[in-house]
Amino acid sequence: LDKTDVAVLVLDAQAGEMADDRALLRLVQARGIPYVIAINKADLLKNRPEIAPHALWVSALTGEGIDVLKKRIARLGQSVDAPRQLVADLLSPGDKVLLVTPIDASAPKGRLILPQQQTIRDILDAGAIPLLCRPEELPIALKALHAPPRLVITDSQVFSKVFQMLPAGQPLTSFSILFARFKGNLAQTAAGAQTLDTLKDGDTVLISEGCTHHRQCDDIGTVKLPRLIKKHTGKELAFAFTSGGEFPDDLSAYALVVHCGGCMLNDREMMHRMNLAASAGVPITNYGITIAHMNGILRHALRPFGESEQQTF
């Protein structure tokens, strides 16, 4: 239920509501998950009793009620989260935003990576003007504009390089930070990253990967990050790893959790993991924020955001 946006409780029309069903429904209600009760095999019933408004008759055999059920699920799904904005809420119409996007071997052939696409779209939706350039062309892109851009956004991996190329005072942030903010966990992950400076010999760091696509994940999650964290802290640390759906219920053994950006986990599950860490008093951060912190650019990259988003640190 940790990752459930909308619950569909399927009952057997002939069996009616069983004890297990009632227990499950209580769990769903206790968590405040929107739900619908689908009473299946309705075709087998001659007389249908009155049912509650959140229940409906369906038949997987005849297809009766399936359309109504789908529409109900879609409507409940829409009510789950107020849509957050990536960057549009920081912009005014006509603002220029410069995206400095390295194009390397990891970029998909002939395309843009999803975070770049989503950011461009969000800027357009705000009535603002996105410009893109590779780090190599940054000086030309700046010179092309009459006035400095309202904001520069770049990749964590080239943040320092880009920072040094920009005039003093130019607002700059990273895609990682925009996405941590978009997912609603910027303050918690930015605060969590501070723990990297206070880790002690013998501490265990849990590195959690939301996806199970090992070939690409191994490198950063299980190899690159442990090496960088060891180097940054200079301590004798132990590392534990989880991937995909697995995530410990008890985090008390860990001094810090470093989670991936969570693009393969839905918002509810990511929120659940963030809450687990918060209730256990264990700091949690994410890959992009960790890299930004270790590169010494986190504070700077947070400046474009309001006080309220930085209150935790």
Place this chain on the structure above:
Amino acid sequence: LDKTDVAVLVLDAQAGEMADDRALLRLVQARGIPYVIAINKADLLKNRPEIAPHALWVSALTGEGIDVLKKRIARLGQSVDAPRQLVADLLSPGDKVLLVTPIDASAPKGRLILPQQQTIRDILDAGAIPLLCRPEELPIALKALHAPPRLVITDSQVFSKVFQMLPAGQPLTSFSILFARFKGNLAQTAAGAQTLDTLKDGDTVLISEGCTHHRQCDDIGTVKLPRLIKKHTGKELAFAFTSGGEFPDDLSAYALVVHCGGCMLNDREMMHRMNLAASAGVPITNYGITIAHMNGILRHALRPFGESEQQTF
């Protein structure tokens, strides 16, 4: 074979090459399709005779030779087409290119459509600077730049509107035209569109859709285009339609073929259809070029390209 980039002829090691295999091989060779012969069930053979260099022993049972076969196919596949460029070959490093992209209900939520993505990426690969704006923000985007952009690219549907907003002499083209050029059929489709002005009462126009995704396709292919073409020509025309893999071998009944952009067909199949039309002496054009022509903007939108690409008309 019309859509075959690489042929893999699978033989039975025990049966050897049969008459049918030889006939098939001759067809493949006649069409100049790169091929490899995979002699399967190699595990059943005690003594293996000498084989040609374009043949290899494999066993689907033991996996023997499968890796080599995959690599061979990949290498043959790479040799099929010289990669074409969308727009990069028209640009110099540091050039500014303005993409005017309407964001309407048909745009995917929070993303960019693929042609926009691919164009942005191609511009970045050229070391140039893409800027994006909605048509509403076009005046602001132009004012943001020190010098006029090297090129403006926009959607066929707003071409006229954008054209009127630009200063005289500003090079302007459309995504449709870039993609017709990318697919190697700009000259033929642009020439084909001229036929729209000479259609006569009783002519039949074939409208061919490469995809079978009817919900979105129906509207433009079977409803919108026939209406626009009837209005443009003022003639009594008949329309015929094909979709997906179907395409008539004999085009002699048609005065004009209007094909979709062909994004769901591979280059070889699209080329085959273009060639069928050319050999039958039937003009062929595509949706985007047709709309551009009927909007009176085709000639203007072709200006950014060299003489050699316009030689047919």
